[in-house]
Structure formats: C-alpha cells, structure tokens
Amino acid sequence: MENDYDEPRRADAEAALDALSRDRERLAAWIVTPWWYHPALALLVALLIGGLTRPPALALAAIVVAGLGMALLARVYARISGVSLPRACGRASRTLLLVTGAILLACLVAAIIIRLASLPAGVALAPMALAAAAVVVLGRAYDAALRRDVAQGGR
Secondary structure, eight states: OOOTTHHHHHHHHHHHHHHHHHHHHHHHHHTOOOTTHHHHHHHHHHHHHHHHTSOHHHHHHHHHHHHHHHHHHHHHHHHHHSSOOOOOOSHHHHHHHHHHHHHHHHHHHHHHHHHHTTOOGGGGHHHHHHHHHHHHHHHHHHHHHHHHHHHTTOO
8 A cells, every 4th residue: 555655756766767767878878989999999909919929029019009009099088088998887798898808818829829839920910800800890899789788777
C-alpha cells in the first residue's frame, strides 16, 4: 500500500535518472576522437615496433621518440577535448581494448624475435603494418563502442 509520500519520491527519482541519462549522452557526444588521432598513434606504434628490430641504440631512440610522441598525443587530445583519455566502461569497449592490446603485444613480440633472429629489416614491415592497421581500425571501433557504452551507462 502506497502512501502520499511515495509519489513525490518516485517522481524525484525518475527525474534524477532522466538527468543522468541526458548527462551520459552529452558526455558520449563530447568524447569524439579527432580524425588525426588514430593515424598519428599508428605511426608512433609502427615506429616503436620497427625500432625494436634495429640495433640497441636505434631501438632506444625509437622507444624514446615513440613514448614522448604518445605522451604528447594524449596531452593534446586532453587539451582539445577537455577530457583525459577515457577508459573502457562496458563490455564492447573493454573487449575491443583487449583485442587491440593482444594484437599490439603480438607485434611487439614479433619485432623482438625479428631482432634476435637477425632477420632482414624488411621483415619488420609485417608487424609494423598489422599494428598500425589495428590502431586505426580497432581504435575507431573502440571509440564508437566507448561512446555507446558511456551513453548506456557502462552496460
């Protein structure tokens, strides 16, 4: 049996939930990654992977340049969007992030194997290309999934 006090509480709760839903939708629209972000990140990842196949001094230089470039890219993105790089918040975005990470890890391992086996430098083009493609294609898919996840409240 409901009393007269339950109806205002229910209305307040529904209004608060509606406001949260609108806020999630606004945030999802706000976290759109610029078109140039993934290609720039792909170049840095390819540099890192290719660099790992080179002699130690060049490998170190590639690691430093790629690391600084990635840090700068993250900072520029945060400054432009007003949001630091968001984390996966739902099943779809989390899955895409894990798949991308697994591909990049495999490419890094391949680069190290190429270096240790003293294979020709051209062999490194395969993991470099795969990693770059994964960053662009799966990165954009991740962004779309993240926006959906945020708009839906992380489900």
